[in-house]
Amino acid sequence: MKKILTSFLALGICLTPLTVMLMAQPTWGQAQNSRSQEAESLLEQGRKLTQQQEHQKAIQILQQALTIARELKDQKNEATALLGLGFNYDALGEKQKALEFYNQALPLLRAVGDRTGVAT
Incomplete structure (x- = not known):
């Protein structure tokens, strides 16, 4: 009995650092929610920078949002970022670049059923 108890105690001591480390890490779902x-x-x-006509700054921020949305495979936010990028490039007079972003957004908007976004 003493030998079994000693074995369990030794095993517990060895696993404690691993257990503490795992407890401190957020779960995959929590990390994904945080990124979302x-x-x-x-x-x-x-959106706010676009309204303030800070188009270059808005583009930088929307690119970051697009990267995260693609990482998470979040089609709704990906489409929203693409529309925003298109709008800002259009406002800067870069019509061809704007059209490229709009064309990327369209199939995503259809896939998520966003009829207002499709119309936009």
Whole structure:
């Protein structure tokens, strides 16, 4: 009995650092949710900068949101970022570049059923 208890105690001591490390790490779902919130925040910043006609800054922020949305395979936010990028490039007079972003957004908007986005 003493030998079994000693074995369990030794095993517990060996596993404690691993257990503590695993407990401190966020779960995959929590990390994904955090990234999703970051994308949403960036999209909001991009929208505000667009309204303020800060098109270059908006483009930088929307590119970051697009990267995260693609990482997460979030088609809705990806499409929103692409539309924002298209709008800002259009406002800067870069019509061809704007059209490229709009063309990327269109199939995504259809896939998520966003009829308003499709119309835009």
